[in-house]
Amino acid sequence: MSARDGLDADERHLLVVDDDDRIRDLLKKYLSRAGFRVTAAADAGQARKLMSMLDFDLMILDVMMPGEDGFSLTKSIRARPGRQTPVLILTARGLPDDRIEGLALGADDYLAKPFEPQELLLRVEAILRRAGPRPVVQRRLSLGPCTFDVERGELSRDGKPVRITEAEAQLLRTLAKAAHAPVDRLALAPDATDATGRAVDVQVTRLRRKIEADPKNPRYLQTVRGVGYMLAPDE
Structure with a gap:
């Protein structure tokens, strides 16, 4: 074959x-x-x-x-x-x-x-x-009023573009690949020189301000204690 x-x-x-x-x-x-x-x-x-x-x-x-x-x-x-x-x-x-x-x-x-x-x-x-068969990956993820285009790395809110950095786009892509599953915070930045993962924490905080209705109580970009973060898009 x-x-x-x-x-x-x-x-x-x-x-x-x-x-x-x-x-x-x-x-x-x-x-x-x-x-x-x-x-x-x-x-x-x-x-x-x-x-x-x-x-x-x-x-x-x-x-x-x-x-x-x-x-x-x-x-x-x-x-x-x-x-x-x-x-x-x-x-x-x-x-x-x-x-x-x-x-x-x-x-x-x-x-x-x-x-x-x-x-x-x-x-x-x-x-x-x-x-086996290639897993189906959603091209666009719904995050309440926001939509993330995984392939293009573009975030929009109510149909209007939301400015994100390339690092933030890569972080969202990585989380999107494992949607609804926790991802180790260090695995989110394999090339980072900061071994503590602090740079990832800063990126997550910035993304929550752009995605979440209440950044202090996130619905979509969640913290998984002792592990890292998890993206929980709407079904």
């Missing part, structure tokens, strides 16, 4: 993370021709920024990258709350111990370089079949 024979590949969004420009471009072109939507990143830092803004159906991660490696990134992905995105480890390190480490950290599959593109495609399709 090919990606176009039942997996709705055109709706499946893949993230390729590899510091080798040639391999990254090759994978992007090959998987795009197979019908997938593909986004690429050169390192873990870029990948994290993309993950904070976009939903991916599968991630293909190189292990040997400058800075944070693929194993560390896989471990942090598995520690994130909410839906667990499948991970395929792609690396020149094909030793059994490396494969065991990658799988133990939560990777769904492991493919050693050099590899045949067709084998990579078959492994991607197999992982996606095991993952």
Whole structure:
């Protein structure tokens, strides 16, 4: 079965993370021709920024990258709350111990370089079949008189635009992905230098002033004690 024979590949969004420009471009072109939507990143830092803004159906991660490696990134992905995105480890390190480490950290599959593109495609399709149908994510969330467009990152109130910063938009996107479930406050700002999460608290306070009828008693952007925050849109 090919990606176009039942997996709705055109709706499946893949993230390729590899510091080798040639391999990254090759994978992007090959998987795009197979019908997938593909986004690429050169390192873990870029990948994290993309993950904070976009939903991916599968991630293909190189292990040997400058800075944070693929194993560390896989471990942090598995520690994130909410839906667990499948991970395929792609690396020149094909030793059994490396494969065991990658799988133990939560990777769904492991493919050693050099590899045949067709084998990579078959492994991607197999992982996606095991993952099941893509969850339906609401494009617009109703927050009383406010509406948040998840894809555009735009907030409106009574049909009129409400100005929010990019950081506030990303925070709302992350909460929207796990609507009605608590999200750790530190997970809301994975790239923040403030390890206390204080910057997130400030953003939440500002958003409540824009969304809530009574910011001191929030209905939609709730605090979950001991955990973080939860977005509770109208059903």
